[in-house]
Amino acid sequence: MALITLRRNLCHLSDFRIHGALAALKHQPVNHVHKAVKEHLCPWFCSLQPGPFRVRFHHAYCKKFHSENGNDLHPVGEPVFSQVHDWDSFEQNLKTMDEQMFYRRLNNFTSSEEVLSFISTLQSLPDTMAAGALQRICEVGKRDGDQRLPKEILENPVFQALCVQFEQEPSNLSNTSLVTALQALTLLPVDPQSGLLLNLVAECQQRLRRGSLEVHSLCVLAESLLKLQGPECKTLDLIIHQLQGEKLEEFTPEDIVALYRILQTCTEKVDQHQTFLNKINSFSLSIVSSLSPKLISQVLTALVVLDQTQALPLVIKLGKYAVRHIPNFTNEELGKVLDAFIYFGHHDRFFIKALEQHVVSLCLSLDPEVVSKVMGYCGSKQILSKPILNAVAEAFVCHSEKFSPSQISELIEPFGKLNYLPPNASALFRKLEDILFTHFSSFPPKTLLKLLHSCSLIECHPVNFMAKIFSPYFLQQLQGEESHLDRLSLAQLTQLMLTSLLECPFYKGPRRLPKYQVKSFLTPCCSLETPVDFQLYKSVMMGLIDLLGARVYFASKVLTPYYYTIDVEIKLDEEGFVLPSTFDEDVHKRIALCIDGPKRFCLNSKHLLGKEAIKQRHLRLLGYQVVQIPYYEIETLQSRFELVEYLQRKLFSETPDVRW
CATH class of the missing domain: 3.40.1350 (Trna Endonuclease; Chain: A, domain 1)
Structure with a gap:
């Protein structure tokens, strides 16, 4: 395995060889090193600011170093790494270092500085570990709200040593190191014309044409190219073709899920890949038990995007194992799982029970988007879960300010659809009325109509807002630029009008215009009645x-x-x-x-x-x-x-x- 040497006296390194250790730069002045590095790194990372402006990093000066013992060098004015003595065993013989221990240490670091501090204490580093270190630096090094690496990281000599080596001699990297380094760059805005990126992509394409990339490397390469070049990438078809020729039994569960992620970007070619997808769907039944919560949500999302309605056995089995993972799903992952179950019409009493326990225990702290997703799931599957509905009603009364207009509508509609009033119904609808009085104009017209219609279903009649929704101005807004109003909105308006006549005789305000009505609530689509069995x-x-x-x-x-x-x-x-x-x-x-x-x-x-x-x-x-x-x-x-x-x-x- 190739090694990259990362000595603490990096200021003395003149060039970086991937064969064995990195030679010390004893024959080149410090400013020569910085000049070379600057030429390679300047065009790298694109700015997120508007316009074509790109950040370029120039090294105006070189840090001065001094030696305390003739061997160990460190920058003047900077602290010596306290971990040096703790990690001497790694420096003496990295070849015997346990790779799992290395990655455990790496994954425990939460900043790029910690990663760089760690690897700077090592005498040499295998190229696979160097690529992993580069990936971890890119993962944790971004500031909040900024996708770029901080300038101090880009100018760090250890970071530069890693990058220059990958750019200058990619042909000497192992397949894993090559695709991992490329994957690391996709985590950041990268100049498509940067030398490092071009060299890595070119080397990957050469190995792809030679057929020398194994399954995992093919999957990583495909996802990296999708991020860099988009689904129109011409190399993607060749990668998928090679993957189709591999035995699925040789894929790891992570690689199978990567296949789903890759194929879901090619929805326009889903018919072309359907035979391959059928094989993947059948094989995936055997790996569901080993999937993490994140991977379960990704598979379900891909099945939705790819419209794999024939893969219901896989959806059912994923649902079975999703039950035990509900507390471990992130908010985003749980939302995707619920979206998939809504799409495929899947429901399971064990899943509902676990969801009830999760929502009841955490509802006050759950993300509003997740709360609205849970309510959307209950509403779409007609699940009358009183524990969920009661907990959500309480959460809304306590934290109504956290919910957007669309989330409020998604939260309230199931109460009407399921014909259920929670114990705190008076407080719930009083809070809703206060929000509508204050933020009436913030609600999109159709969202507002659905919300008020849902209230009328459970006899919480929106009398104070009927005059507004029957006004010509609101009806014009509701219609927008369309030539006519959609049938569902017309039916809801008609039923609200009938409600005002039958159940609110004291209401004396305007009612909808004759053209804003339907002749029947029972229609093939968007019906307000259920056809007879x-x-x-x-x-x-x-x-x-x-x-x-x-x-x-x-x-x-x-x-x-x-x-x-x-x-x-x-x-x-x-x-x-x-x-x-x-x-x-x-x-x-x-x-x-x-x-x-x-x-x-x-x-x-x-x-x-x-x-x-x-x-x-x-x-x-x-x-x-x-x-x-x-x-x-x-x-x-x-x-x-x-x-x-x-x-x-x-x-x-x-x-x-x-x-x-």
Whole structure:
């Protein structure tokens, strides 16, 4: 293995050889070294400031060194490294140094200065460790808010020794060292034309064409080139082609996840790579148990980006192992996991239980984005988790100032969708009202409409804001530059208008204009009603025929003048006779049967969704006798005779003398 010598008397080093130790620069003056280094390093790191300006680092002077014992040299006025004596064993024989111990030390350092201090005490350094040191310097050396390395790091002679060596003789580096050094540079803004970068890329491409790069190096190279050159990089296709020829059994779990990350950048070529993806998806089932929380979230994200809906067995297994990692996910990772589960429609009671424990224990300290993601997951999967909803409601009341308008909407909407009021509902909606009064204009129009509509579903009517949302100015904002308003917004406006008439008769303000309404809440998409379950409807219909004697005595899927669609309508005259469905005269009472299948309830519960609750509430206010036929009651019936008796009790319990 090649070695890089990093003596403490770096001011005496004239050139750096990767074969063995770095020779001491006894024949060149100090300023010659700095001049050479300056020529190599100046074009490196790009400034993040606007415009084409690039930072160039010039060494105006050279530090003076003195020797205390004739051998150990250090800069005048700078402290001698206190670790020197502690690490003498490493200096004497680095070849025997345990590589894992080296990387453990390296990963414990939190600043570039610590890394440079450590490696400056070593007599020589294998090129793989030198590349790892360079990578760690780039990882921890950036200041907060600044992607560039500080000037004092760039001018550090040890750092310069590392960089010049990698630039001058990349052909002598091992594959691992070569791609690791290139990977380190991708952590910073780098001038694409810098000598170091060009040399490393050129050497990588030569080895790629020769087919001399192993799997891990291919994966690292691909990700590095993606960061440097983007998905249009021509070399990427060659790398993927070589990876396809390798046996997946020889890949480490980290390399498999790297494959996913690489392929997700090529979404336009997903069909071309689908056969390869199918192999990866199948093989990945065997490595899920060894994936870290970070890798699990990355695989799930890639599956979403690549639209791998056929990989549900992998998604399910990833979900199974995600359960035990919930406390260990970062906020960002947990958000990606939830996004993936929403996308694939995955839910698991063990995952929900673990999520409940996590949210309840940490909700007050969780990032607002994660809180909104958790609520989005509960809402989209119709999960009525009272522990989560209660904890989130408490967190919002305590820390409402932390939430953005979009996050507030994502947080509140599930309460309406799931038809649930938390114990602190009065405080929750009082806080929401205060925010809306203060920051009404900060909410995007569609976000505000969804938020207020969600409140109306659970009878927390936004009376104080109805005049604003029905105003021509707001409706114009809502429509924006489009020629017409989207159907969901029209339906929400229409239902809010109906709510103001039926449930808020004291509201005397403006109502929406006639053109801002729908004819039916039941539409193929963006519906405010859930279509009737066909199998359940078929069973009930057969029972009604037996009960009433003929199909003519009830109507199906009746659109009312009030935009709602009734599953089954039965008409009665004043004496209690059942009228044919075609009769419109002498109708004294209308019975609305709500045949509620599982999709009209929260997941695995008997709790109606908000949109179904408001529908039944409004139908009652409109004069209908609402009769609910839930699926869980029908499922308990053993025979058709029991079904007829059940319908008799449900329909005519209030009018036992009914006749037909």
